Amino acid sequence: MDEQNIIKKVDANNLKVGMYVSQFDRPWLETSFFYHKFLIKSDKQIDKIKRYCSYVYIDTTKGEDIKTSIPVTEEDKKIEVEMKEKIEDALKRNPPPEDEIDFNEEIKEAKKVHDEAKDFIRNVLDDVRLGKSISSTEAKKVVDNMTESVMRNRDALLCLTQLKKKDEYTSFHSISVSILCLAFGRHMGYQKNTLKILGLGGLLHDIGKMKIPDEVLNKAGRFTEAEFEIMKNHVIYGAEILSDTHGIHESIMEVPLQHHERYNGTGYPKGLKGDQIGVFGMLSSIADVYDAITSNRVYNTALQPQEALKRMFEWRGKDFHPLLMERFIQCVGIYPIGSVVRFQSGEVGLVMSINMMNITRPKVLIFLDASLSRINPYKMADLCSPDSSKYSIKEVLNTDKYGINIQEDFKGVLLDEHISCC
Numbered sequence: 001m002d003e004q005n006i007i008k009k010v011d012a013n014n015l016k017v018g019m020y021v022s023q024f025d026r027p028w029l030e031t032s033f034f035y036h037k038f039l040i041k042s043d044k045q046i047d048k049i050k051r052y053c054s055y056v057y058i059d060t061t062k063g064e065d066i067k068t069s070i071p072v073t074e075e076d077k078k079i080e081v082e083m084k085e086k087i088e089d090a091l092k093r094n095p096p097p098e099d100e101i102d103f104n105e106e107i108k109e110a111k112k113v114h115d116e117a118k119d120f121i122r123n124v125l126d127d128v129r130l131g132k133s134i135s136s137t138e139a140k141k142v143v144d145n146m147t148e149s150v151m152r153n154r155d156a157l158l159c160l161t162q163l164k165k166k167d168e169y170t171s172f173h174s175i176s177v178s179i180l181c182l183a184f185g186r187h188m189g190y191q192k193n194t195l196k197i198l199g200l201g202g203l204l205h206d207i208g209k210m211k212i213p214d215e216v217l218n219k220a221g222r223f224t225e226a227e228f229e230i231m232k233n234h235v236i237y238g239a240e241i242l243s244d245t246h247g248i249h250e251s252i253m254e255v256p257l258q259h260h261e262r263y264n265g266t267g268y269p270k271g272l273k274g275d276q277i278g279v280f281g282m283l284s285s286i287a288d289v290y291d292a293i294t295s296n297r298v299y300n301t302a303l304q305p306q307e308a309l310k311r312m313f314e315w316r317g318k319d320f321h322p323l324l325m326e327r328f329i330q331c332v333g334i335y336p337i338g339s340v341v342r343f344q345s346g347e348v349g350l351v352m353s354i355n356m357m358n359i360t361r362p363k364v365l366i367f368l369d370a371s372l373s374r375i376n377p378y379k380m381a382d383l384c385s386p387d388s389s390k391y392s393i394k395e396v397l398n399t400d401k402y403g404i405n406i407q408e409d410f411k412g413v414l415l416d417e418h419i420s421c422c
């Protein structure tokens with residue numbers, strides 16, 4: 001049997017005792033389940049699943065099968081087609097602003113800005129833990145530089161969000177959410193001053209976590225319901241810390257306070273619904289979830305970027321404002337930055353930058369030849385250039401299956417001069 005056809009998507013109302021749940025329709029951390037993969041042993045468990053999920057994925061090799069469901073591969077193809085049509089159509093109606101300079105010209109400056117942000121956020125997290133105050137001047141300087149970089153070229157800094165470290169999740173996540181907010185805001189047509197507020201909110205959105213007791217914050221497993229309640233307080237603590245910080249614009253508060261609110265009212269702290277949630281709250285919640293589910297954490301394996309977008313596209317209208325979710329996918333692309341793709345020729349590359357004029361033909365750094373051997377130097381192919389017309393993307397690869405570690409394999413490459421152009 002095809003390995004992908006053993007996982008099926010099942011409406012929560014059709015679940016039966018004996019089925020094996022392999023994935024929820026929402027980030028596992030937003031449920032109160034202790035495990036994210038388990039055998040259903042009672043109707044009580046089914047009732048609990050229904051409280052959180054409209055559907056789940058079941059593994060039919062580990063539990064009961066269902067006749068009426070559609071295998072995930074077919075379901076996914078449908079979602080992919082719908083996503084692509086919606087996004088291409090919307091892009092025609094709302095073309096995003098053009099980059100001022102090329103990716104290759106910006107990447108070195110973007111790396112400098114990213115390093116500066118890393119140093120800043122590490123210090124700030126330590127300071128807040130020790131009860132010290134935040135320097136809003138320094139924070140603004142970091143965000144100003146990130147904003148300028150994203151305005152010059154959107155994808156250089158976005159590309160660096162792929163350099164994640166599992167043991168420094170909070171620092172890297174804070175920077176990535178800020179960058180994603182900036183790129184998303186720029187895509188929405190916001191001006192620099194607005195972007196700077198949104199970016200600062202993104203950088204400091206989880207600052208309240210530093211007030212959560214270590215035993216909860218650093219727990220290497222699922223939270224109990226009581227621990228989850230404690231963890232939820234980080235949004236209030238974050239807003240308190242920022243309102244005590246001199247020189248912070250009031251409108252920033254929306255990001256720490258609302259990034260866990262959900263469109264259908266199931267979020268926290270207030271359970272706000274629909275347009276009760278501010279635009280900054282909605283944008284940052286999308287950026288926050290996208291980075292969280294594409295990051296490896298102690299208790300969670302990262303989804304591939306395209307996989308994450310497909311899931312979030314399904315969650316639109318429930319967790320996220322539907323139109324904003326579609327705009328976010330336009331922004332990060334059908335083959336998002338960080339996706340590893342295989343061409344019809346068999347060669348494999350990493351998506352480095354999106355071509356807004358044709359989102360199905362990104363800029364790709366080719367690093368494996370058709371026999372899956374490393375090439376040296378790596379080759380940058382702009383699939384929109386006439387020279388690269390021979391390249392056609394066949395599929396997105398699962399990096400885990402192919403032993404590709406983006407963090408390790410591309411750390412040096414982003415600044416590496418040993419890249420040739422096709």
Ligand SMILES: [Fe+2]
Pocket residue numbers: 205206234259260
């Ligand atoms: Fe958070």
